[in-house]
Amino acid sequence: MIEVKNLTKRYGDIKALDDISFTVDTGEVLGFLGPNGAGKSTTMNIITGYISSTSGTVTVDGTEILENPRETKRKIGYLPEIPPLYPEMTVRKYLEFMFDLKKVKLPKKEHIEEIMRLVRITDMADRLIKNLSKGYRQRVGFGQALLGNPPVLILDEPTVGLDPKQIIEIRKLIRSLGKKHTVIFSSHVLSEISATCDRIIVISEGRLVADSKADELSKALADTQKLSLTVEGSPSDVLGEIKKIPGVKKYMKVRELGEKSAVYSVEYGNEFDIRREVFSAMARINAPILEMKSGNESLEDMFLKLTQGAGKAGR
Numbered sequence: 001m002i003e004v005k006n007l008t009k010r011y012g013d014i015k016a017l018d019d020i021s022f023t024v025d026t027g028e029v030l031g032f033l034g035p036n037g038a039g040k041s042t043t044m045n046i047i048t049g050y051i052s053s054t055s056g057t058v059t060v061d062g063t064e065i066l067e068n069p070r071e072t073k074r075k076i077g078y079l080p081e082i083p084p085l086y087p088e089m090t091v092r093k094y095l096e097f098m099f100d101l102k103k104v105k106l107p108k109k110e111h112i113e114e115i116m117r118l119v120r121i122t123d124m125a126d127r128l129i130k131n132l133s134k135g136y137r138q139r140v141g142f143g144q145a146l147l148g149n150p151p152v153l154i155l156d157e158p159t160v161g162l163d164p165k166q167i168i169e170i171r172k173l174i175r176s177l178g179k180k181h182t183v184i185f186s187s188h189v190l191s192e193i194s195a196t197c198d199r200i201i202v203i204s205e206g207r208l209v210a211d212s213k214a215d216e217l218s219k220a221l222a223d224t225q226k227l228s229l230t231v232e233g234s235p236s237d238v239l240g241e242i243k244k245i246p247g248v249k250k251y252m253k254v255r256e257l258g259e260k261s262a263v264y265s266v267e268y269g270n271e272f273d274i275r276r277e278v279f280s281a282m283a284r285i286n287a288p289i290l291e292m293k294s295g296n297e298s299l300e301d302m303f304l305k306l307t308q309g310a311g312k313a314g315r
């Protein structure tokens with residue numbers, strides 16, 4: 001359905017995208033994951049025809065965005081990071097306005113009613129957009145993206161700034177839209193993407209570093225867990241005991257805290273939960289644990305791992 005080929009984008013000296021290629025099949029929900037500044041918005045803006053690439057092509061259902069912008073754009077519903085809403089309009093007026101702007105050729109009233117039902121904003125139809133909560137405003141943004149029933153939906157960080165309840169609702173909405181549409185949706189949060197997508201593409205500094213099924217990537221990234229410990233006692237005794245615990249892969253003293261205690265970092269296999277063993281081991285050597293924190297890998301760790309092992313998670 002979507003074919004992105006050798007996309008490169010320069011902004012002056014900055015190479016925002018460096019030879020990115022991927023395809024998205026019909027009906028697939030693709031997550032586009034990357035830290036801030038990785039090039040997600042740039043890619044989405046090129047796919048939707050808002051900006052041009054320096055080189056490379058984007059084809060949507062057989063038509064090329066640069067050669068055939070009008071026809072190609074009609075196949076795409078786009079929800080930018082900041083949806084283009086008019087706060088002084090009511091929800092219904094705004095959707096009618098966007099319907100006209102997009103020159104949609106469907107029965108207007110019925111189509112807008114259907115979309116409002118789908119994104120569950122019918123109750124808000126006559127409210128001014130400026131009086132809506134952020135979650136409802138985001139739904140109105142989804143509504144405008146759906147005008148004309150485009151087969152492809154491109155959603156740029158659709159859950160940013162929403163509270164946890166709103167995030168769950170929007171995830172549900174994306175999953176239900178994924179039944180009828182091909183969806184690309186970007187985020188810098190792995191859990192966000194893995195909860196909603198079939199497949200994940202990761203970009204970092206403008207390069208594609210992983211392309212894999214959602215569950216495979218989460219599994220690959222989650223094979224190691226980390227524990228941070230603050231323990232009072234002799235570091236050599238503490239490290240000697242940690243070393244003996246089954247499942248421990250890496251361990252080190254991170255820093256000393258005064259004369260008596262130190263912070264340690266322990267990495268262990270995901271199939272283990274070593275917290276109880278750590279507790280018993282430290283009790284054996286009479287070394288009180290002052291703090292124990294489980295920490296999954298940070299996004300930075302994860303990108304480092306992916307960038308170093310680029311292609312490993314690929315399919």
Ligand SMILES: Nc1ncnc2c1ncn2[C@@H]1O[C@H](COP(=O)(O)OP(=O)(O)OP(=O)(O)O)[C@@H](O)[C@H]1O
Pocket residue numbers: 011014015016034035036037038039040041042043188
């Ligand atoms: N109009 C522009 N002029 C110059 N540089 C730009 C422009 N737009 C983006 N960039 C740069 O291109 C790179 C990619 O930016 P982009 O906005 O695509 O990243 P992103 O992954 O969407 O990040 P974010 O989540 O922060 O929006 C960044 O280094 C950014 O500073």
